[in-house]
Amino acid sequence: MIINIDKDICTGCRECAEVCPVSAIEGEQGKAQEINYDKCVMCGQCVQKCKSYVSIVEHGAEVYDQKRAERNLPATVKEPLFAAYNNCNLDKVKAALADKNVITMVECAPAVRMAIAEDFGAELGTVEAKKLAAALRRIGFDKIYDTNFTADLTIMEEGTELIKRVTEGGKLPMFTSCCPAWVSFLERNYPEMKDNLSTCKSPQQMGAVFKTYGAKLDNYDPAKIFTVSVMPCTCKEFECNREEMNSSGYQDVDVAITTRELAYLIKDMGIDFNHLPDEDFDQPMGMYTGAGTIFGVTGGVMEAAIRTGYELITGKPIPAVDVTAVRGSDTFRTATLQVGDIELKVGIVTGLKNVIPVLEDIKAGKLDLHFIEVMTCPVGCVSGGGQPKLLLDSEREAAYEARTKGTYAHDAELPIRKSHENPAIVKIYEEYLLTPNGKESHHMLHTKYCIGENEFKK
Incomplete structure (x- = not known):
């Protein structure tokens, strides 16, 4: 299982149960807790919250080494090991890097650059995009690509899909499909609403273009490509292993690791992160816009979609690139935006616990919206379960605010802030995908949701 609770370490404080958005953690106060995997959406918020731990100092090297080995962590890891934890996939990454017959590609999510430096002593919210690229290059990946690029690609597909549903008729409201924990929740609990989901894959899974378009650019054999994604989210491992995620002709993304695990790997390889030079991601699929960047915060997918959707509908520049009406941290907020002749009615759900009343109101016909963004974690991906561990509750709010x-x-400092203006996005459509929501792009970048229950139990 992707998320686990070690019964040898758990003290039964039940703080994990308090943050679980789906009440999947069960047990009595003072006794070891268990995860109900029929409910768990693998968001990893319990991993962030857990305070019960084993350490070398308090429990001795032998016990600590045993637990570290059970979790497949590098020997260089010396930090406390908490009862709630997620799978570590670094062994798979290391094996691919060591195999000279394998071409390794890596993609890095928007929220990772907002937090990775924290694991190397930086202040909360320090943005290190260029040192991140340099670190990935020192690790030894053959191609350093960016999930921000595929976030821009997502906007082209999702924005076009929304426009078609609104103007030509289609299932409304349309839900975002970027967050795999949210998608899993809907599939399990509201399968009758699956057609409301955008058919777009998440930015991680649009990494299918790395094994297709990217392979053609560099004359690589796609059968030899091994793609690694670095994500702020623990559920991304589940997503990349979904059986339908193979439109490249192979598993589109081979393995997902978290921000924390990347920090482990950098330290394990003796890379001095703080003294790395500033470097760029590889081109063309390392080029991104401010719109791709803001996917990491709640309301960001909505804002990015509006920046592009407005201009696709009206043919005119959006009056203000900063769409502040959809920003904020309220549990559920709505906004109405004039887009040409259309009054676009949108909603943003912050935190999965807050989506149930929204879904029930939609079913009851009490809520009239065109587009709804749902993110499982408290303030979006910057607060994901795979981000650097926040040991003190007092740090959590400050960290979320700083990362946001x-x-x-x-976003504001980038020269291009709209997805459709990214030259590399323009190029991939000209050379490969042809048109958003067209035959080629639909095959590569879209999917069908609502899988069988057996898939969740893998």
Whole structure:
């Protein structure tokens, strides 16, 4: 299982149960807790919250080494090991890097650059995109690509899909499909609403273009390509292993690791992160816009979609690139935006616990919206279960605020802030995908949701 609770370590404080958005953690106070995997959406918020731990100092090297080995962690890891934890996939990454017959590609999510430096002593919310690229290159990946690029690609597909549903007729409201924990929740609990989901794959899974378009650019044999994604989310491992995620002709993404695991790997390889030079991601699929960047915060997918959708509908520049009406941290907020002749009614759900009343109101016909963004984690991906561990509750709110501010600051400083203006996005459509929501792009970048229950139990 992707998320686990070690009964030898758990003290039964039940703080994990308090943050679980689907009440999947069960047990009595003071006794070891268990995860109900029929409910768990693998978001990893329990991993972030857990305070029960084993350490070398308090429990001795032998016990600590045993637990570290059970979790497949590098020997260089010396930090406390908490009862709630997620799978570590670094052994798979290392094996691919060591195999000279394998071409390794890596993609890095928007929220990772907002937090990775924290694991190397930086202040909360420090943005390190260029050192991140340099670290990935020192690790030894053959191609350093960016999930921000595929976030821009997502906007082209999702924005076009939304416009078609609104103007030509289609299932509304349309839900975002970027968050795999949210998608899993809907599939299990509201399968009758699956057609409301956008058919777009998430930015991680649009990495299918790395094994197709990317392979053609560099004359690589796609059968030899091994793609690694670095994500702020623990559920991304589940997503990349979904059986339908193979439109490249292979498993589209071979393995997902978290921000924390990347920090482990950098340290394990003796890379001095803080003194790395600034470097860029590889081109063309390392080029991204501010719109791709803001995917990491709640409301960001909505704002990015509006920036492009407005211009696709009206043929005119959006009056203000900063769509502040959809920003914020309220549990559920709505906005109405005038887009040409269309009054676009949108909603943003922050935190999965808050989506049930929204879904029930939709079913009851009490809520009239065109587009709804749902993110499982408290303030979006910057607060994901795979981000650097926040040991003190007092740090959590400050970290979320700092990472969010860092995201918007990075967006504002970028020369291009709209997905459709990314030259590399324009190029991939000209050379490969042809048109958003067309035959080629639909095959590569879209999917069908609502899988069988057996898939969740893998």
